[in-house]
Amino acid sequence: MSGITRYPSFNVLDEKDAWDDHTQQIVTSRNQSIDKYQFLSEREAEILRSICSLLVDDSSPDALAFVISHIDKTLYSSPGEGQRKVGVPAASELIRQGLKAMEQSSQHMYSISFAELETVKQKNMLKDISEVKAEPSAIWNRVPQKALFEKLMRLTVESYCSHPQVWSDIGYAGPAYPRGYVRTQLGQLDPWEAKTENEA
Amino acid sequence: MKRKYANEEVDAVIVGAGAAGGVLAKELSEAGLSVVVLDAGPLRDPQKDFASDELSMKSLGWQDTRIVDGTDPLTMGHNNSGRGVGGGTVHFTAVFLRFQDVDFQGKTIDGIGEDWPISYEDLEPYYTRTEKDIAVSGPKHFPWGHYNGPYPYPEREPLSPNAYMFMNGCDKLGIRSSVAPLAILSAPFEGRPPCINRGFCNQGCMPDSKFSTLIVHIPKAIKAGAEVLPDCMVTQVLMGKDGLAKGVTFVHNGKPYEQKAKMVIISAFVVETPRLLLNSANEQFPDGLANSSGMVGKSIMVHSSNDVYAKFDDEIRLYKGTPVLATTLDFYRTDPKRDFVRGYTLHSHGARPVEFANGVSKAQGGPIWGERFRQALLDYNHYGRVTLVGEVMPNMNNRVTLADEKDEYGLPRAKVTFSYGENDRKLIKHAERTMSSILEAEGGKVEFVVPDTAHMAGGCRMGNNPADSVVNSYGQSHDIPNLYVCDASIFVTSGAGNPTNTVMSLALRTAEYIVEKMKKRELQTSRG
Ligand SMILES: Cc1cc2nc3c(=O)[nH]c(=O)nc-3n(C[C@H](O)[C@H](O)[C@H](O)COP(=O)(O)OP(=O)(O)OC[C@H]3O[C@@H](n4cnc5c(N)ncnc54)[C@H](O)[C@@H]3O)c2cc1C
Ligand code: SF4
Numbered sequence: 001m002s003g004i005t006r007y008p009s010f011n012v013l014d015e016k017d018a019w020d021d022h023t024q025q026i027v028t029s030r031n032q033s034i035d036k037y038q039f040l041s042e043r044e045a046e047i048l049r050s051i052c053s054l055l056v057d058d059s060s061p062d063a064l065a066f067v068i069s070h071i072d073k074t075l076y077s078s079p080g081e082g083q084r085k086v087g088v089p090a091a092s093e094l095i096r097q098g099l100k101a102m103e104q105s106s107q108h109m110y111s112i113s114f115a116e117l118e119t120v121k122q123k124n125m126l127k128d129i130s131e132v133k134a135e136p137s138a139i140w141n142r143v144p145q146k147a148l149f150e151k152l153m154r155l156t157v158e159s160y161c162s163h164p165q166v167w168s169d170i171g172y173a174g175p176a177y178p179r180g181y182v183r184t185q186l187g188q189l190d191p192w193e194a195k196t197e198n199e200a
Numbered sequence: 201m202k203r204k205y206a207n208e209e210v211d212a213v214i215v216g217a218g219a220a221g222g223v224l225a226k227e228l229s230e231a232g233l234s235v236v237v238l239d240a241g242p243l244r245d246p247q248k249d250f251a252s253d254e255l256s257m258k259s260l261g262w263q264d265t266r267i268v269d270g271t272d273p274l275t276m277g278h279n280n281s282g283r284g285v286g287g288g289t290v291h292f293t294a295v296f297l298r299f300q301d302v303d304f305q306g307k308t309i310d311g312i313g314e315d316w317p318i319s320y321e322d323l324e325p326y327y328t329r330t331e332k333d334i335a336v337s338g339p340k341h342f343p344w345g346h347y348n349g350p351y352p353y354p355e356r357e358p359l360s361p362n363a364y365m366f367m368n369g370c371d372k373l374g375i376r377s378s379v380a381p382l383a384i385l386s387a388p389f390e391g392r393p394p395c396i397n398r399g400f401c402n403q404g405c406m407p408d409s410k411f412s413t414l415i416v417h418i419p420k421a422i423k424a425g426a427e428v429l430p431d432c433m434v435t436q437v438l439m440g441k442d443g444l445a446k447g448v449t450f451v452h453n454g455k456p457y458e459q460k461a462k463m464v465i466i467s468a469f470v471v472e473t474p475r476l477l478l479n480s481a482n483e484q485f486p487d488g489l490a491n492s493s494g495m496v497g498k499s500i501m502v503h504s505s506n507d508v509y510a511k512f513d514d515e516i517r518l519y520k521g522t523p524v525l526a527t528t529l530d531f532y533r534t535d536p537k538r539d540f541v542r543g544y545t546l547h548s549h550g551a552r553p554v555e556f557a558n559g560v561s562k563a564q565g566g567p568i569w570g571e572r573f574r575q576a577l578l579d580y581n582h583y584g585r586v587t588l589v590g591e592v593m594p595n596m597n598n599r600v601t602l603a604d605e606k607d608e609y610g611l612p613r614a615k616v617t618f619s620y621g622e623n624d625r626k627l628i629k630h631a632e633r634t635m636s637s638i639l640e641a642e643g644g645k646v647e648f649v650v651p652d653t654a655h656m657a658g659g660c661r662m663g664n665n666p667a668d669s670v671v672n673s674y675g676q677s678h679d680i681p682n683l684y685v686c687d688a689s690i691f692v693t694s695g696a697g698n699p700t701n702t703v704m705s706l707a708l709r710t711a712e713y714i715v716e717k718m719k720k721r722e723l724q725t726s727r728g
Pocket of ligand 2 (some may be wrong): 386395396397398399400401404405406408409410415521522523
């Protein structure tokens with residue numbers, strides 16, 4: 001993980017009792033680990049964990065566990081994707097095909113699983129996918145790489161940035177019902193907001 | 201399912217309880233009409249069902265998959281469509297502007313685009329009423345357009361750090377800025393409290409300070425006798441052999457039902473309204489209902505809504521306060537010195553982490569991921585943001601059609617095709633420069649420029665000529681006199697500012713027209 005938090009002693013959950021019940025219940029549940037996936041195989045989950053960790057450049061197990069369980073849940077039963085580009089397969093198929101292609105490429109080029117690959121090589125493959133340059137074409141020609149990268153990024157980002165540990169790291173004071181924010185001039189803080197301890 | 205009018209013909213069935221549907225339900229039922237309102241989504245309780253959380257509140261959006269196409273395929277879902285009683289107003293940002301003369305008469309004034317069949321003056325009394333009905337808060341003096349205040353309720357105070365940054369930046373550059381007119385209370389009204397600046401307008405307002413038709417119009421409609429049925433997806437408009445509408449079919453919990461009505465009003469928004477009309481095709485109307493012009497689904501518009509994020513030495517904290525509190529309309533109208541016509545509005549716009557990070561990840565020159573992404577996230581509190589609401593020119597190739605793929609109801613999914621035109625792109629470039637200069641004037645360093653869109657309009661445009669429009673200015677379809685369309689789909693142009701005041705004021709005008717027709721017994725109804 002690169003970069004350090006400006007707010008090392010801030011824990012957003014210290015304030016959870018000031019939040020409404022519904023929000024409390026939703027946010028705190030993100031710290032509970034789940035032990036069984038409904039859509040992903042163990043293998044797929046393992047590959048995904050490496051990918052997601054690289055996408056957000058963070059390997060904190062708690063946040064990543066939530067990311068994987070969010071992706072699993074979404075792919076298993078989702079009310080819909082909002083939108084899908086014409087010609088792109090449904091998310092569950094897209095991700096499954098994509099993970100398979102990554103695993104196959106890794107086996108093809110380095111004879112080991114993607115999850116065991118050196119970080120640099122994993123990163124390079126992700127970079128190639130993001131630029132629609134992943135090889136070999138025999139493996140990749142049926143996988144829409146841009147759509148795959150975007151879907152992985154979106155699912156990862158929306159869950160990662162919803163984890164209370166990440167909120168604490170970035171100094172996001174978050175939920176504020178019923179009390180609201182009162183001191184809102186530039187430079188003002190409400191007493192319970194994160195205070196800068198490290199200048200980056 | 202318990203129903204009030206299961207075997208009865210009601211005066212009006214309204215499809216969609218959003219901005220327009222909510223207003224219509226209230227007005228028509230208060231005028232004594234028997235009304236049934238069907239909404240595809242749930243009826244939520246703000247206290248129990250909303251949360252101060254972005255991820256879980258994605259569900260306020262229309263998540264069902266739409267197929268997107270074009271050179272600039274749209275992001276749908278929470279980004280531009282609501283689902284459930286209240287529609288888009290449940291999670292909208294509540295910036296509450298009026299359109300200006302050029303928004304209605306662009307072709308006449310600028311020689312380009314399209315004219316509406318109505319002018320600003322036609323809508324003015326309805327704007328005034330809409331704003332009063334929901335106690336819009338705003339400045340004593342609003343420097344732009346044809347209405348300069350005072351607003352029914354005083355402007356919001358205090359603002360947010362990002363809004364102060366924005367206004368300071370504008371000041372330095374000689375750009376006029378103002379506290380935004382908002383459908384958010386600055387003082388108590390009808391038992392609702394003023395806003396507490398918690399910042400989650402796009403996740404649903406828990407204290408009920410922000411207007412939505414869910415908490416304002418629908419309860420009044422129910423009190424006046426309207427029946428509101430949530431979780432009822434309308435699948436077809438029923439037609440009589442006489443070519444008039446008879447009612448609708450809908451699905452609730454997997455089971456089909458019918459509601460008969462003297463008049464059908466579709467208020468299902470820019471994608472679902474055309475989709476329903478197209479999916480209701482029959483022998484008599486093989487190209488879909490109200491579509492003799494071929495215009496159903498055509499000429500949909502969005503607003504360009506690119507974001508510019510700049511990093512500051514000091515903290516801004518984008519999460520604090522109502523997302524939009526300050527605005528400038530100094531670039532709203534055509535300026536012959538620019539290389540494009542029409543214009544835009546700029547807002548200071550807050551962001552919570554998911555929105556911020558999603559934006560950063562798809563910034564120009566991206567995708568941004570890995571270390572750079574992580575660093576941006578760690579600097580979250582040091583970012584400020586300005587957002588564009590830019591006019592997009594109508595274009596027939598931007599449209600809603602039916603895809604081959606089916607949804608859970610067995611209906612063809614909507615396919616939404618969108619590409620920017622040349623004027624749109626030039627406008628965006630100009631706006632990005634203006635936004636950057638405002639941020640830079642305050643010492644920000646521009647780090648991310650994010651392509652984005654907001655709002656939708658068109659697809660069933662109004663007009664006087666049945667050959668090139670779907671409905672008249674009251675939303676009455678040219679082809680089927682007792683079939684109305686009343687929502688953002690009847691817009692002819694997108695305007696250069698936020699649309700919902702116009703959606704709701706048009707709905708007031710339509711309601712008045714319908715009530716008048718009922719009184720005079722001029723309403724044609726199907727005889728089977
Ligand atoms: C994130 C966001 C921010 C916004 N911010 C602003 C802002 O600051 N200012 C502004 O002016 N505007 C804003 N808007 C736009 C505003 O929400 C829309 O302009 C407005 O809601 C459109 O009203 P409508 O009546 O046309 O449709 P909607 O309000 O979308 O209502 C349509 C309703 O129809 C229902 N429906 C659809 N199909 C069916 C069917 N087949 N059967 C039954 N029901 C159906 C849907 O569930 C929905 O409830 C924002 C929108 C979003 C998404
Ligand atoms: S900022 Fe105000 S209006 Fe918006 S959700 Fe919070 S309390 Fe409601």
